[in-house]
Amino acid sequence: MTFPMTFPRTVVNDSLIIHPPGFYIIGFETLPFINVYFIFLAFVYVVTVLSNSLLIYIIASNHCLQTPKFLAVGNLALIDLIMNTCTIPSMIKIFLAKDNFVAFDLCMVQMFIYYTFVSLESFALAVLAYDRLIAICFPLRQHAINTMRSMSCIVALIWSLCLGTITFSTTIMTRLSFCKSVKVFSYFCDYAPVFRLACNDYTLHWTVASTLSLVFVIGPFIIIVLSYTAILVTVFRMKSLDNRAKALATCIEHLVLVAVFYIPMFTIFMIGFYLGLIDPDQRVLSLSLSSCIPPCLNPIVYSLKTKEIKVRVLKLGRKRKIVAKPVKM
Numbered sequence: 001m002t003f004p005m006t007f008p009r010t011v012v013n014d015s016l017i018i019h020p021p022g023f024y025i026i027g028f029e030t031l032p033f034i035n036v037y038f039i040f041l042a043f044v045y046v047v048t049v050l051s052n053s054l055l056i057y058i059i060a061s062n063h064c065l066q067t068p069k070f071l072a073v074g075n076l077a078l079i080d081l082i083m084n085t086c087t088i089p090s091m092i093k094i095f096l097a098k099d100n101f102v103a104f105d106l107c108m109v110q111m112f113i114y115y116t117f118v119s120l121e122s123f124a125l126a127v128l129a130y131d132r133l134i135a136i137c138f139p140l141r142q143h144a145i146n147t148m149r150s151m152s153c154i155v156a157l158i159w160s161l162c163l164g165t166i167t168f169s170t171t172i173m174t175r176l177s178f179c180k181s182v183k184v185f186s187y188f189c190d191y192a193p194v195f196r197l198a199c200n201d202y203t204l205h206w207t208v209a210s211t212l213s214l215v216f217v218i219g220p221f222i223i224i225v226l227s228y229t230a231i232l233v234t235v236f237r238m239k240s241l242d243n244r245a246k247a248l249a250t251c252i253e254h255l256v257l258v259a260v261f262y263i264p265m266f267t268i269f270m271i272g273f274y275l276g277l278i279d280p281d282q283r284v285l286s287l288s289l290s291s292c293i294p295p296c297l298n299p300i301v302y303s304l305k306t307k308e309i310k311v312r313v314l315k316l317g318r319k320r321k322i323v324a325k326p327v328k329m
Contacts, residue, residue: 027284045088051299068151080295083117107189119216126220129227264290
């Protein structure tokens, strides 16, 4: 699809910048059984909203849960909630309303939110690995090392880093001219598929995308690998088989979530982005699954199964039953 030169124009550094009214998202048009997939995504979104909202409420309303560990867990729940809200409703809208047009400004906003929270998700998993490292490898010094102040500083630093870098990468997108195709082969306003539609030089954008994918995907993954290497060394040095089993049980659930998040990411960014060997349909499906499934599974597999959270969920359920019972006169 091409447009005449009637796009909104601005002048930046004496260069004409041409922006289209918007983009057309066409990533799901060639996938088979797409109706079933969108029903599945709707279910995933409902579970994501309910489970993460419940988790945030429980942590915020219980003073005894306001610890470094649950600050990290609550941070992950908030990230999960916003990340799926950024993409799944718009995907369902495209399916139900058959409206795949996204205005240029909204496209930039969606791009900013998505990549900010994917980056935060990656770091949040690394923070949870750090929390496990301190708890298992330094049990006697855990409360001295991993304090609310130190965890708050880590979380604030990560948010500042992600917000700042993604703001820069999204802002430079507005310096590109789009005077040819406006069809984005993805399921949202994806960074690389959008900048590749530009008719001027996008070398800076490719460099930024490749650098940030290394920093925000490989960096946290290395932290997780090193943390669990140290954890496994400590666990297998334990004399008690019971303690060893308990320590491993707390780690396995987190490692499952790490695998669900990072394996598709490595497939997309390493094989697809750098080598260009991945099929476009597989890229869209892998990226959507790696983005949508972990926020749904995180509170169920990792958080809601922990003893402290489970106890408070049961208490909350009992309170609801008591309130719901009719009062006998």
